[in-house]
Amino acid sequence: MAQVMAQRFTGTPVKRAEDPRILTGRGRYVDDVTFPGMVHAAFVRSPLAHARVVSVDTSAAKAAPGVLAVYTGPEMEALIEPGPYGMAAMMNIWPPAHSLLATDKVRLVGDLVALVVAETRYLAEDAAELVEVEYDPLPAVMTAAQALDPESPLIFEDLGSNVLAGPKVTTYGDVDRVFARADRVVRATISQHRHQNVPMETRGAVVDYRKDSGEVEIWSANQGVALVATVLSARLGIPREKVRARAADVGGSFGLKIGAQREEVAIAAASRDLGRPVKWIEDRHEHLMAAGHAREETLEVEAAVTNDGDILGLKVGIVVDAGAYPGLGGMVTNIIEGMVPGPYKIDALSFSSTSVVTNKATYVAYRGPWAAETFVRERLVDLVARELGKDPLEIRRRNLARREDNRQMVTGRSLAGITAYESLEEVLGRIDLPAFRARQETARNEGRYLGFGVATYIEPAPGTRANGPLGAEQMRMELAEDGTVLVYTAQMPHGQSHETTLAQVVADNMGVPFEGVRILYGDSAVSPPGLTGGSRSATMAGGAALTTARLLRDKVLDVAAHLLEASRDDLRIENGSVLVAGVPARAMTLAEVVGALRQPGRLPEDVDTELKVENVYDGGTGGWSGGTHCAIVEVDLETGLVRIERYLVVEDCGEVINPAIVDGQIRGGVAQGIGAVLLERSAYDAEGNYLSSTFMDYLLPTSMEIPSIEVVHLEPVPLDPVVNFRGVGEGGMICTPAAVCNAIEDALAPFGVRVLEQHLPPARILELVGVIEPE
Amino acid sequence: MAERTIELTVNGEARTVVVEDRTTLADALREQCHLTGTHLGCEHGVCGACTVLLDGEAVRSCLLFAVQAAGSEVTTIEGLSPADGSLTTVQEAFRECHGLQCGFCTPGFVVSVTAFLAENPTPTDEEIREALSGNLCRCTGYQGIIKAVRLAAERLQPANAT
Numbered sequence A: 001m002a003q004v005m006a007q008r009f010t011g012t013p014v015k016r017a018e019d020p021r022i023l024t025g026r027g028r029y030v031d032d033v034t035f036p037g038m039v040h041a042a043f044v045r046s047p048l049a050h051a052r053v054v055s056v057d058t059s060a061a062k063a064a065p066g067v068l069a070v071y072t073g074p075e076m077e078a079l080i081e082p083g084p085y086g087m088a089a090m091m092n093i094w095p096p097a098h099s100l101l102a103t104d105k106v107r108l109v110g111d112l113v114a115l116v117v118a119e120t121r122y123l124a125e126d127a128a129e130l131v132e133v134e135y136d137p138l139p140a141v142m143t144a145a146q147a148l149d150p151e152s153p154l155i156f157e158d159l160g161s162n163v164l165a166g167p168k169v170t171t172y173g174d175v176d177r178v179f180a181r182a183d184r185v186v187r188a189t190i191s192q193h194r195h196q197n198v199p200m201e202t203r204g205a206v207v208d209y210r211k212d213s214g215e216v217e218i219w220s221a222n223q224g225v226a227l228v229a230t231v232l233s234a235r236l237g238i239p240r241e242k243v244r245a246r247a248a249d250v251g252g253s254f255g256l257k258i259g260a261q262r263e264e265v266a267i268a269a270a271s272r273d274l275g276r277p278v279k280w281i282e283d284r285h286e287h288l289m290a291a292g293h294a295r296e297e298t299l300e301v302e303a304a305v306t307n308d309g310d311i312l313g314l315k316v317g318i319v320v321d322a323g324a325y326p327g328l329g330g331m332v333t334n335i336i337e338g339m340v341p342g343p344y345k346i347d348a349l350s351f352s353s354t355s356v357v358t359n360k361a362t363y364v365a366y367r368g369p370w371a372a373e374t375f376v377r378e379r380l381v382d383l384v385a386r387e388l389g390k391d392p393l394e395i396r397r398r399n400l401a402r403r404e405d406n407r408q409m410v411t412g413r414s415l416a417g418i419t420a421y422e423s424l425e426e427v428l429g430r431i432d433l434p435a436f437r438a439r440q441e442t443a444r445n446e447g448r449y450l451g452f453g454v455a456t457y458i459e460p461a462p463g464t465r466a467n468g469p470l471g472a473e474q475m476r477m478e479l480a481e482d483g484t485v486l487v488y489t490a491q492m493p494h495g496q497s498h499e500t501t502l503a504q505v506v507a508d509n510m511g512v513p514f515e516g517v518r519i520l521y522g523d524s525a526v527s528p529p530g531l532t533g534g535s536r537s538a539t540m541a542g543g544a545a546l547t548t549a550r551l552l553r554d555k556v557l558d559v560a561a562h563l564l565e566a567s568r569d570d571l572r573i574e575n576g577s578v579l580v581a582g583v584p585a586r587a588m589t590l591a592e593v594v595g596a597l598r599q600p601g602r603l604p605e606d607v608d609t610e611l612k613v614e615n616v617y618d619g620g621t622g623g624w625s626g627g628t629h630c631a632i633v634e635v636d637l638e639t640g641l642v643r644i645e646r647y648l649v650v651e652d653c654g655e656v657i658n659p660a661i662v663d664g665q666i667r668g669g670v671a672q673g674i675g676a677v678l679l680e681r682s683a684y685d686a687e688g689n690y691l692s693s694t695f696m697d698y699l700l701p702t703s704m705e706i707p708s709i710e711v712v713h714l715e716p717v718p719l720d721p722v723v724n725f726r727g728v729g730e731g732g733m734i735c736t737p738a739a740v741c742n743a744i745e746d747a748l749a750p751f752g753v754r755v756l757e758q759h760l761p762p763a764r765i766l767e768l769v770g771v772i773e774p775e
Numbered sequence B: 001m002a003e004r005t006i007e008l009t010v011n012g013e014a015r016t017v018v019v020e021d022r023t024t025l026a027d028a029l030r031e032q033c034h035l036t037g038t039h040l041g042c043e044h045g046v047c048g049a050c051t052v053l054l055d056g057e058a059v060r061s062c063l064l065f066a067v068q069a070a071g072s073e074v075t076t077i078e079g080l081s082p083a084d085g086s087l088t089t090v091q092e093a094f095r096e097c098h099g100l101q102c103g104f105c106t107p108g109f110v111v112s113v114t115a116f117l118a119e120n121p122t123p124t125d126e127e128i129r130e131a132l133s134g135n136l137c138r139c140t141g142y143q144g145i146i147k148a149v150r151l152a153a154e155r156l157q158p159a160n161a162t
Helices: A019-023 A073-077 A086-090 A121-128 A144-148 A175-181 A225-236 A262-274 A284-290 A332-339 A372-388 A392-399 A420-430 A433-445 A498-510 A537-563 A590-597 A659-678 A731-747 A762-768 B025-032 B089-096 B106-119 B125-132 B143-156
Strands: A039-045 A051-057 A067-072 A112-118 A132-137 A163-172 A184-192 A204-210 A215-220 A243-246 A278-281 A297-305 A311-321 A348-356 A449-464 A473-479 A485-489 A517-520 A571-574 A577-580 A612-617 A622-635 A642-652 A709-713 B003-010 B013-020 B051-054 B057-060 B073-075
Touching: A019 B089, A019 B106, A039 A121, A039 A262, A039 A284, A051 A112, A067 A073, A067 A121, A067 A262, A073 A112, A086 A225, A112 A121, A112 A262, A144 A311, A144 A348, A163 A332, A175 A297, A175 A311, A175 A348, A184 A372, A204 A262, A215 A225, A215 A262, A225 A243, A225 A262, A262 A278, A297 A372, A311 A332, A311 A372, A332 A348, A332 A372, A372 A392, A372 A449, A372 A731, A392 A420, A392 A449, A420 A449, A420 A622, A420 A642, A433 A449, A449 A537, A449 A731, A473 A537, A473 A590, A485 A498, A485 A537, A498 A517, A498 A537, A537 A571, A537 A577, A537 A590, A537 A612, A577 A590, A622 A731, A642 A659, A642 A731, A659 A709, A659 A731, A659 B143, B013 B025, B025 B051, B051 B106, B057 B106, B089 B106, B089 B143, B106 B125, B106 B143, B125 B143
Parallel strands: A039 A278, A215 A243, A311 A348, A485 A517, A642 A709, B003 B073
Antiparallel strands: A039 A112, A051 A132, A067 A112, A163 A348, A184 A297, A204 A215, A204 A278, A297 A311, A449 A622, A473 A485, A473 A612, A571 A577, A622 A642, B003 B013, B051 B057, B051 B073
């Protein structure tokens, strides 16, 4: 059993260490960083979705006031090495080869054509308007169906088709036998629509190349400085040690801001060329149009079911619209494939996948990038119930794996420790369903339409050891002169509150006050390599904090035993001081311990007096997060508006480090899921014009649409002897669209509506019930 | 582009700044007054991150030209914050209620809420939601923010003042 530590901070809603600076306007976001002599960049972007670039005339722009340089595609290529950028660099996705700025053609509205650098952003934008580009338009490939049509033009000639990955077919279990045994097969084609991360801070960077030393320093909005440095090093062709990537406060990301992206590589090249620091801050129009979009997938599914409601097996065929440039869209299907059985007892799966390129923004990671698996499965469960005339809850109860089953997913992942079934039962214990059904009936008679929906999911956060390598988390810790514990984490927080949560864990395991811990991050010169994402932080960084703090504590006690001439077993660290059992007068503060080590001769020579530790945490036993969400909605058939009357989350993320922060993560994810269903869509017209490039067109949820979200935590099930914190960042977003859509379908049941898509704005609701004609 | 010199009061201090006619108030505050707590989230007046007080009234500094603020009194998030580093009642309520995560939208919310509670010290929940609907937050789902406004309103009641 784990050593029992005094837990003063872990598990309590400690107020955030981040807040005082942010609340008083003293945060440091990338646009707040300036360098002496800094100049500003603006990009010329394509107004066409697909076209050959015939000529780019930069003469007028170069002559404009305050302009230092204008770079075309070929000029930029001469300054850099070829290769991938952003997340594609992490996954080494290359080819198809493509240039940084357009050389031969543009592939989406918003594609980069030229870069202008001027004394101010205003002047850079003025000059960008003077760049004359002649295009030879090509037909745009705007849908996956068009991309798969061999008659369509090629977006990348080198690729030979518009298929980026696949078709790939994998079979798990005996699919033929299971489908032959089924009483019936329920079929549906279910889609997710294109929408996007939309952090409140757009992307941006400041790059300072020093001609004297050949060193480059970049400050950017990102989720991990190490990958930024790696990409810049590769693309600029300079040694990794000469690149220092930094970040302080980052204004949200949700999967978007990974690595150095195209724009950041381009301004770094310009900084080196000009010998001046260059800043680029993306505007919202650029961001919505070209920073990256997510989620556009269509899934054809078949479920082999018995008349009693057992789901025996699935056939799933997915096509991902990966957008214009290679990114996550080429490989996200692998995660969807592994996860689609979820917490259900499904014995056979056939999964086929294809990713295609289109003339739209590149597919990027967005909070639970594989969420299609939950959406399609949880919709399908309800569709099966409807077809069999049964209650969707009964289908879930029959088919959910229970913890005591100790099953594996048919795709291979161990389901050890899952609490999906318990979460469903807990939801049902908190909702008076018979009373709701009675109220629903009465309301229907009055022409009001209420609906109830649930959805259940699990999330590898980080998953169990049996699922393969979890990735290791490095951490360094040392005692400063004043006794403060300095913690160098690989995490790059951008809303996750690691300055607070990691300090809570360290304080408890080191025996110091919360204020006695400083979390340091965001500097590739000193931060261990890593990334914040994938709901890994709680387990991996939390586990690293816990185990590293104990190593440092042990080192301090070794040294203190000599200094205090006491048995090590009689010592403990409490509230920042080393105490000797039974002899309160002989206590030493940690600052005194550090100070004593500076005096020569205080300790025998063979004692290690370096109060520093480096540690790698491997994830331990790991585990799942998961839960069940429940939505009660009312659909207004005059306006098509959906009002969420109640939203309940029953959730298991293991041992909670800070309940306020955990609940905040869940609520934020649920709000994004609600936005995805009711409001948000990254829309194009048939020619490839982008239609959602302002906040008047791309609607984010406001305080008017998001209800109070009730969050209940299940009693944690310990899997690991030491670390049972599990990630919680993505779950809210993964589960919500299915719960809301299931509730809407329930509300519209009198009209025989089947919800086969995720985006249900008012007009679509009215189409589904036949109030207005479909477009 | 022609420049002109304007005078205004920023956070109680008389300032003279040289701006182009097209320079937004937000850019003048950030770049010339070095008050970077005012954030730009959309630059088209929807997200509210750039909210400041202009003669006591909450405005979007991305939609105003600096020249329109000539002769006026501007208060930014830095000006609302006590000089000793402590937090105002509204700021403290945001902290206690976990009303912020990444924090990029936060200064705009704090300024808007401060103006709102000055105007309506005893808001209903519905009024709070409506008052917040002009500021976008992508992280919190608003629940902590709504709770913070309620708590701040309560603490700001004269009977509760310390």
